[in-house]
Amino acid sequence: MTPLxxxxxxxxxxxxNPMLAAAAATGRPLIPVFVADASVTGLGAxxxxxxGQAVESFAQRLAGQGARLILRxxxxxxxxxxxxxxxxxQGxxxxxxxxxxxxxRDRLIKDTLRTLGIEARSFAGHxxxxxxxxxxxxxxxYKVFTPFWRALQGLGVAPPVPAPARLTPPAEWPGSEDLASWRLGAAMNRGAPVLARYAETGEVRAQDRLARFLAGPVARYATERDFPALPATSGLSENLTYGEIGPRRVWHAAPQGAGGETFRKxxxxRDFAHHLMFxxxxxxxxxxxxxWAGFPWQGESDATETWRRARxxxxxxxxxxxQMYVTGTLHNRVRMVVASYLTKNLISHWKIGMDWFADCLTDWDPASNAMGWQWVAGSGPDAAPYFRVFNPDTQxxxxxKSMAYRRTFIAEIAPHPGPEARAWFEAAPRAWGLEPGQPxxxxxxxxxxxxxxxxxxxxAFRARAG
Known part of the structure; x- marks a missing residue:
């Protein structure tokens, strides 16, 4: 009964969590670990x-089960x-x-451990x-979503596994580092307290968020999800990003009917993006x-900086x-409009936008972010044709139409700016020189x-390409 x-x-x-369920079922003492390597310290701000918020919440969750999260x-x-x-x-x-x-990285770790006679296993679940x-x-x-969707339905999604009833602790816990000393939020500067107002961190809050969505909005999801002022979406993207809720749990919780079907799509x-990235x-x-490798995208410019500053x-x-800068997330319909404006109206490289999103989104996902930007730009899989340009005014x-969404986040056009509109000036870097009273x-x-x-x-690009 050596520790695992x-x-x-x-x-x-x-x-x-298939990995944790299988580990708990062995009855062996378990040592939960989180490692801040380059994949963590290299994340956007x-x-x-x-x-850091997710790790802190999970550590508290484990403590409630009599376990600890060892930090290295x-x-x-x-x-x-x-x-x-x-x-x-021994594992x-x-x-x-x-x-x-x-x-x-994982392949090297697995090979090294097995060479040393240490069991190394990886599990599905993301x-x-x-x-x-x-x-x-x-x-x-698959290179196109529709046949991928049909294949996924044909394969079926495995049912979620319940949380372990008990986690066996080791006889002695190893030392752990202090999460605060990692300063994972340092790059946020004054923006961190603003983001904290909108993040719903941790497993319990993720499950509560799912329950709220299932209690009402999911029934209207198919018809209302494109309207950013309506509370029609689940908001679970940030929780799925850090694994605070399992995708299989969410899939099987979605009801039958148009809303549930659209939500499962x-x-x-998300799976399709990871399929393509793999x-x-x-x-x-x-x-x-x-x-598209030779398309003459424009690089950094005054225009791209104006775009970043939402001006x-x-x-x-x-x-x-x-909205992205204040809350850390961005409505999906508006994401496409924002991306289309940069890549098509400004003809700026999609990597500029992809990198900015990576720095600003709390629900950043490498596969979804890259596929989304390339989809809009026209260079990606299942992409919209290049001539399909989102007109932001028409959208x-x-x-x-009521301007409810836009007035929520733009103080300059709101008769009585609310907290989100005011928070933009609170979170934006001082170097930008933005003030609420500016026209x-x-x-x-x-x-x-x-x-x-x-x-x-x-x-012109097509003509040059022959």
């Missing part, structure tokens, strides 16, 4: 802060080997992730299905479609960017003119 190290990464929950910092292999030596553990288990760097489980008859992986889109890891760094003069774009008139800017570029410029650039 259970290494948590983005699965910070007790419920629906908001995601790193939110990871540094290269994961070094930290795990140190713990094996200190505790006499290290973890839940799988699918980023290329993470897979390389996605509905493993990326290699869905395979078309004509190829190695969104969960499947099979085509260049999704994260370069144009997924090779024919484009286009209300739906600015409202979305401010605003269709999905925010709202004129449009950086007219959306109709921006669309024509984008189409001209695309046509």
């Amino acid at each position: 190290i259970v290494w948590f990464r983005r699965d910070l929950r007790l419920d629906d 908001a995601a790193r802060w939110r990871m 910092r540094g290269p994961a292999l070094t930290a795990l080997l140190d713990l094996v030596r200190e505790t006499g553990a 290290v288990w973890w839940g799988r992730l699918y980023e290329p760097q993470t897979r390389d 996605t509905l299905a493993e990326p290699w489980e869905l395979r078309p008859a004509s190829g190695q992986f 969104e969960l499947a889109w 099979h085509t890891p260049h999704l994260l760094t370069e144009a997924w479609r090779p024919e 484009t003069g286009v209300t739906l774009v600015d409202a979305g960017l401010r 605003a008139d269709k999905f925010d 709202y800017p004129r449009p950086l570029i007219d959306p109709a003119q921006g669309r024509l410029r984008a189409l001209a650039a695309y046509q």
